[in-house]
Amino acid sequence: MAVSKGRVLNQIRQLRTQAGLTQQDFANLVGATRQTILAIEAEKYAPSLELAFRMARALSVPFETLFQFEEEVAGPRN
Amino acid sequence: MAVSKGRVLNQIRQLRTQAGLTQQDFANLVGATRQTILAIEAEKYAPSLELAFRMARALSVPFETLFQFEEEVAGPRN
DNA sequence: TCGAAATGACAAATATGTTTTACATACCCC
DNA sequence: GGGGTATGTAAAACATATTTGTCATTTCGA
Structure with a gap:
């Protein structure tokens, strides 16, 4: 990996x-601490896929309501 | 965590x-190896959330088409 | 205003995911 | 049979996620 190709946003705190x-x-x-x-709310890092699924289920919302993927804005400015 | 609370299935190989x-x-x-x-296809482990999003996007399928969460079958046999 | 509950930070240790390198097997097809 | 492509395995090193423990700050009700 190395180069960051986007980031995962979440609406956890709000929901x-x-x-x-x-x-x-x-x-x-x-089942977490x-x-x-x-x-995760502070987006210091993204949850594991399993934890993400449990979160959506716990809040009774669709997965994509809770998590969104934001593509890198392009910029080949590396 | 410790106790496994379910697992993530995927349809990657098929799609x-x-x-x-x-x-x-x-x-x-x-952007992986x-x-x-x-x-991941062999379900040795689940992808990170970010990689999972990129996979769904690369295959042009909804996230939940590619990944499903299967709850633990219950068994309070701990 | 006191105290308790909720939130935020931070570091060390552990667990999980990812890369790199290397080798093995199977399948084609020539 | 030999060469190329696709897939499987495995180990070490590295990166990221999660826990555990501890302390600081904010909030809010009695």
Whole structure:
């Protein structure tokens, strides 16, 4: 890999708070820790595919509602 | 985490071959190596979320057509 | 204003995903 | 049979995700 080819955005915080869940609540629901939720909401890194699926299911939203892929804006400015 | 809570299935091989792509072709398209494609097709592990998105895009199929989450079959036999 | 609950940061350790290199097998087709 | 292409295996090194533990800051209700 090496060159970043895009990034994954998520609406976790918005949908989690709408559902009235704390980070800890949500972490328990999806079987992860609070720090993991925090890091992912802050987009420090993207969740694993499995965790992503559990998150969408826990919030009862379609996968693509929760996660979007944003292509690199092009710029061959490397 | 620790306890496995389900697994991610994929239809990569089927859709890749339908598209007339070799593992190497596909790897190039998504910016990964042939071994990565091989391992993921064999479900040795699941792709990262970003790679998963690139795969779906490369094959021009909806995300959920390519990947499905299968819940653990229950068994509170822990 | 006190205290508890929720959130944010950060580092070390572990787990999982990805690359690189190398070799083996199978299939064609010439 | 020999050469090329596609696929499978495997190990080491590296990158990223996740946990565990700990502390700081914010928020909010009693």
